[in-house]
Amino acid sequence: MRQELTLRGNQALLTRANPLSKFAAVVFMTVVLALSIDWVSASVALFCELLLFPLAGLTLTLLWQRGWPLILAAAVGGWSTSILAPDSGRILLDVGIWSMSEDSLELGLGFMLRGLAIALPAVLLMSCTDPTDLADALAQKARLSHRFVLGTLAAMRLVGLMAEEWQTIGMARRARGVGSRGNPAQRMRATLGQSFGLLVQAIRRASRLAVTMEARGFGGGDRTWARESTYSRLDVWVLAGGALMATAAVAAAVFAGTWSFVGG
Amino acid sequence: MPAAYDDGTAATTRPAAVTARGWGWRHAGRSRPAVHALDLDIRPGERVLLLGPSGAGKSTLLHALAGVLGDVNDDGEAGDSDESGSLRIDGASPRERRGRAGLVQQDPETQVVLSRLGDDVAFGAENLAVPRDAIWARVHEALDDVGLSHLPLDHPTSALSGGQKQRLALAGILAMRPGLILLDEPTANLDPTGVLEVRDAVGRCLDKTGATLVVVEHRVSVWKDLVDRIVVLQPGSATDPAVLLDGPPDRVLAEARDMLIAAGVWVPGFVPATRNRASGGSGDLLLAAEDLAVSRERPGRRRFKTIPPVPVQQDISAQVRAGQALTITGPNGAGKSTFALTLAGLLAPVGGNVSATLDLGQGAGIDPYKWKADQLIARIGTVFQEPEHQFVTGNVLDELMFGPRHLGHGEERVDELLQRLRLTELVDANPYTLSGGEKRRLSVATVLAAHPQVLVLDEPTFGQDANTWAELASFLSELLDAGTAVVSVTHDAEFSTALGGAELRLGTTEAVAP
Numbered sequence: 001m002r003q004e005l006t007l008r009g010n011q012a013l014l015t016r017a018n019p020l021s022k023f024a025a026v027v028f029m030t031v032v033l034a035l036s037i038d039w040v041s042a043s044v045a046l047f048c049e050l051l052l053f054p055l056a057g058l059t060l061t062l063l064w065q066r067g068w069p070l071i072l073a074a075a076v077g078g079w080s081t082s083i084l085a086p087d088s089g090r091i092l093l094d095v096g097i098w099s100m101s102e103d104s105l106e107l108g109l110g111f112m113l114r115g116l117a118i119a120l121p122a123v124l125l126m127s128c129t130d131p132t133d134l135a136d137a138l139a140q141k142a143r144l145s146h147r148f149v150l151g152t153l154a155a156m157r158l159v160g161l162m163a164e165e166w167q168t169i170g171m172a173r174r175a176r177g178v179g180s181r182g183n184p185a186q187r188m189r190a191t192l193g194q195s196f197g198l199l200v201q202a203i204r205r206a207s208r209l210a211v212t213m214e215a216r217g218f219g220g221g222d223r224t225w226a227r228e229s230t231y232s233r234l235d236v237w238v239l240a241g242g243a244l245m246a247t248a249a250v251a252a253a254v255f256a257g258t259w260s261f262v263g264g
Numbered sequence: 265m266p267a268a269y270d271d272g273t274a275a276t277t278r279p280a281a282v283t284a285r286g287w288g289w290r291h292a293g294r295s296r297p298a299v300h301a302l303d304l305d306i307r308p309g310e311r312v313l314l315l316g317p318s319g320a321g322k323s324t325l326l327h328a329l330a331g332v333l334g335d336v337n338d339d340g341e342a343g344d345s346d347e348s349g350s351l352r353i354d355g356a357s358p359r360e361r362r363g364r365a366g367l368v369q370q371d372p373e374t375q376v377v378l379s380r381l382g383d384d385v386a387f388g389a390e391n392l393a394v395p396r397d398a399i400w401a402r403v404h405e406a407l408d409d410v411g412l413s414h415l416p417l418d419h420p421t422s423a424l425s426g427g428q429k430q431r432l433a434l435a436g437i438l439a440m441r442p443g444l445i446l447l448d449e450p451t452a453n454l455d456p457t458g459v460l461e462v463r464d465a466v467g468r469c470l471d472k473t474g475a476t477l478v479v480v481e482h483r484v485s486v487w488k489d490l491v492d493r494i495v496v497l498q499p500g501s502a503t504d505p506a507v508l509l510d511g512p513p514d515r516v517l518a519e520a521r522d523m524l525i526a527a528g529v530w531v532p533g534f535v536p537a538t539r540n541r542a543s544g545g546s547g548d549l550l551l552a553a554e555d556l557a558v559s560r561e562r563p564g565r566r567r568f569k570t571i572p573p574v575p576v577q578q579d580i581s582a583q584v585r586a587g588q589a590l591t592i593t594g595p596n597g598a599g600k601s602t603f604a605l606t607l608a609g610l611l612a613p614v615g616g617n618v619s620a621t622l623d624l625g626q627g628a629g630i631d632p633y634k635w636k637a638d639q640l641i642a643r644i645g646t647v648f649q650e651p652e653h654q655f656v657t658g659n660v661l662d663e664l665m666f667g668p669r670h671l672g673h674g675e676e677r678v679d680e681l682l683q684r685l686r687l688t689e690l691v692d693a694n695p696y697t698l699s700g701g702e703k704r705r706l707s708v709a710t711v712l713a714a715h716p717q718v719l720v721l722d723e724p725t726f727g728q729d730a731n732t733w734a735e736l737a738s739f740l741s742e743l744l745d746a747g748t749a750v751v752s753v754t755h756d757a758e759f760s761t762a763l764g765g766a767e768l769r770l771g772t773t774e775a776v777a778p
Contacts, residue, residue: 132383154377160422161373167560171610172653175646177670177714179637193656200696201652208374215330215367216377216436217391226386226399 012057014128014238019137021235022129025242026121032246033118038260039110041253045117048245049124056128063123070119078112117249131156133229140229147219154213158205162198169197277473279308280364280443282329286349288506289324289333293344298324301349302506304495308443311470311477313487313513316497317527318699318729321506322480325497326446329478330367331358353444363392365444366437370452370727372426375433381407381424382417384432388440399439406435409472410465425596427458431465438469445470447479451486452727455596455755459486466490482729484524485532488513496520528701528729536734538762539741545587550624550718550749551607551632551644556580557615558599558606575614576602582768584718584749586623589740589765592753598770600753601649601722607751608646608720609633624717638670645716649723651707652696660698660706661691667714674715681709684739701732708736712743719743721752725759737762 014022033045053059064071082105089102100108135153139146178190213219253259284304290297299321306312314322327333328351353361366388369375378384385403394402407413410431424432430450437445447466451459467490470477481487484494494516496509509520517524517531524531558580561573577599584590584607592600605611607618609632619630620643628639635643648654657663664681668674682688685705690698695706704724711719719740725733740750740763754760760767 132379157376157379157422168648168650169653171605172646172648172650173656174610174637175608175641175648176654176656176710177637177641177667178656197653197655204652205371205374208369208371209377211327211332211367212369212375212433213377213387214332215365216388216440217363218387220362220391222393223391224389224393224396224399226383226390226396226403228396 010057010128012055012128013234014052014056014124015130016232017128017234017238018141018229018231019125019129019134020141020229021231021238022125023134025238026125028242029121029246030118032250033114035262036250036253036259037107037110037114037262038253038258039106039113040256040258041249042110042113042117044252045245045249046113046120048248049117049120052124052241056124058124058127062127063120066127067119067123070123071116074112074115074119077115078108080108081111082108133227136225136227137229140225141231146223150218151213154209155206158202158209161205162202165201166194166198169194169201173197277441277475278443279474279476280353280361281308281355282306282444282476282478283352283355284325284349287328287351288346288348289321289328290346291324297321297346299497299506302351302497304507304510306476306478309474309476310493311491312479313484313491313494314478314480314497315484315494315524315527315529316508317499317529318701319499320497321499322497323448326367326448326478326480329353329358329444330365330446331362332367334359363388363440364442365446366440366442367446367448368430368433368437368450370449372429372433372453375436376421376424376429377436379421380417381412381415381419381421381432384421385435385439388436392440402439402441403435406438409438409469410435411461411468425458426454427461430454430458430462434462434465434469438473441473442475444476444478447477447481449481449727450479451481451483457595459483463487463490482528482727483530484517485530488517488532496524525730528731530730534730535758536730536737538734539738541741541764542745543587545585545744545749546747547588548586548623549583549621550586551584551618551620553580553582553603553607553616553618555616556582556603556606556613556618558602558611559614560602560605560611572614575599577770578615580616580768580770582607584751586717586749587744587747589744589750589752589763591760591763591765591767592751592770593755593760593767594770600770603770604720604722604751604753605646606633608644608718609635609640610646641667641711641714641716642671643716644718644720645711645714647707647711647719647721647724649726651703654707654710655695658694659691660687660693660695663695663706663710664713667710671714674713677715678713681713685709685735700727701729704728704732704736708739716748718749718751721750721754723753723755725754725756733759 029045033042082100083098085104085107087099087101087104091099091101092105093100131153135149138144139149173194178193179186250259282304284302287302288297288300316322324333334345351358353364358365376384377387382403385406386399389399389402412428412431412435421432451462454462463486479487479491491513494511494513495507496516497506498504498508509516521531525534557575557578559573559575563570563572580603582590592604594600602611606613612633618632620632624643628635628643632640632644655663657666664678665675668678682691685708687706687709690702695703698706724736737759744750750763752763
């Protein structure tokens with residue numbers, strides 16, 4: 001039920017790279033892919049990303065479990081684009097106001113592939129990055145405020161706890177006669193009440209956690225770091241890999257003549 | 265501020281001294297002070313058990329010593345709380361002595377800061393700017409001291425038991441090398457095994473470091489042999505001093521035995537008197553579990569097939585009979601609560617079935633899980649471990665009227681329940697602002713207002729003082745005599761004895777990670 005925020009068991013190569021270099025590579029890829037809406041650059045990028053799966057310790061099953069909302073969103077986006085885009089070329093489907101032509105299908109396909117190609121790096125990043133290591137890197141290397149970074153990290157631990165609490169509060173309220181079944185209006189009311197209960201518990205937990213952290217000296221001036229966030233040769237490869245993938249995608253599209261700047 | 269930090273290389277801990285002179289504290293928004301005119305001297309290395317009725321300001325004192333009391337928020341705005349007199353650790357204000365005192369609180373879940381065992385222990389030392397190499401040396405030593413060194417440093421903290429979490433919190437504090445260890449009811453939420461785990465770990469650490477200890481706890485017998493002084497506080501008032509009694513454990517317990525018992529303190533060798541059963545109950549079968557397998561997880565789905573979750577416990581059979589008590593016991597993780605919730609119609613069985621007899625079902629069918637919420641509460645009432653989970657309104661009276669109003673009958677019982685559970689004075693109070701004992705009494709009363717024939721209670725006596733405990737046991741015995749069936753999940757052997765009836769012991773189905 002409760003999701004682990006650690007990467008125990010994942011020994012893949014990319015788990016050893018610094019979170020910041022991985023983050024930089026992801027940002028670079030995302031920006032480049034957002035520049036065009038053709039299907040060639042997107043497919044090349046997507047292909048490269050799939051090749052990276054083993055390096056990040058990710059499998060297709062895990063990908064679906066963690067990234068299904070993104071995949072679904074990309075598919076829906078692609079479908080609606082192909083239906084709604086202005087028709088040109090041969091008409092493939094025509095049902096009332098919905099119609100799909102060769103060109104609009106190509107556009108929709110490009111849209112879907114691009115959505116996936118942009119979403120996947122983020123899933124890859126999260127699957128081979130421990131949140132604690134990311135926080136260390138953000139505070140030590142990117143020089144973000146340690147109060148903010150560590151506060152957020154500690155709060156994330158509570159999120160898993162809240163999922164359990166939600167179930168318990170739901171049962172506790174049913175035991176008081178508040179039904180979570182019935183017509184939509186009743187359900188809505190029940191959910192609102194349950195959310196309020198959860199909110200109260202979340203605030204109580206958070207304030208107790210804050211006392212715990214303060215009692216351990218958190219919030220003072222300088223602090224040291226038990227885990228040093230370091231860069232290694234691997235990080236150079238991560239950055240180079242990101243740049244290479246982005247370049248390959250653009251080059252393939254330009255070569256194939258499909259490259260088209262967004263708004264250009 | 266940095267002047268107070270040690271450099272992390274000190275081999276031993278210097279025990280801290282505590283001095284209070286006319287110290288008082290009033291929380292923002294309250295008219296009465298939580299602590300008033302406290303005079304107290306604690307010598308370095310002393311071990312003090314702090315007792316007193318609820319409202320005597322024990323936790324307030326501990327928070328003040330930990331330097332976390334106050335309502336100066338991040339924006340630097342001060343609330344209207346009030347401090348008087350002086351409270352000093354080694355002659356300086358606790359806030360300037362960050363790191364000299366370490367605090368462990370009651371709720372194990374909020375004692376853990378980070379996701380990995382080693383990181384969590386290191387957290388305090390990092391904040392005190394201890395050099396990196398010294399931190400890891402301290403982490404290993406602290407984990408060793410609390411008996412968690414068999415776990416790897418990247419062990420997920422969410423996988424620890426309650427007792428282990430409290431020992432982890434202790435390790436996190438030890439890594440700060442504090443001269444003063446403050447424990448605020450550290451074992452109130454733990455089962456008996458967990459209580460001893462934590463107590464023994466504290467004892468070992470004190471023997472080793474010689475640090476000063478101040479512990480607040482209701483159950484005196486747990487800490488009596490570990491402390492060398494007991495201080496009894498009384499609620500703040502303008503005329504009386506805050507310290508009522510002060511001295512060696514045996515003397516204080518002898519002198520103040522009656523007073524402590526009256527205040528609801530669990531004095532060693534004393535079990536509060538409870539009402540005896542007057543009748544054996546009709547014994548009519550109301551509810552039965554057959555070969556039940558239980559889990560909190562919902563069934564998973566794969567390729568349009570439903571995959572049942574792995575049960576935490578299976579092959580449970582039990583019978584619930586009118587006017588008879590059933591206690592469910594067993595070690596942590598045996599699925600006791602999960603079983604009780606399934607029996608109570610709140611969780612779907614993973615295997616086997618729960619069936620209500622015609623006497624209980626009365627036209628609603630035999631499967632409690634399929635009953636509508638209002639059908640359920642009029643038949644089976646469930647009292648959760650945490651009373652706050654069940655509060656649904658803004659004041660005590662509405663809370664009690666909630667069930668009867670939904671059902672359309674039974675409002676006349678509310679007055680009787682208010683009186684019987686001493687809630688009459690509190691009808692306008694917000695449920696969340698009540699004391700622990702009041703919350704427990706209210707949560708029982710609200711469930712009973714719907715007049716269920718079966719009452720299910722999950723650890724009803726956890727963290728309760730002796731007075732609430734005795735009231736609850738006596739009240740349940742009355743209910744049993746009146747023909748209600750009472751099912752309780754409990755670690756409390758004395759409570760099971762007081763209720764009598766059958767015991768269902770659940771074992772662990774698989775080896776839990778050590």
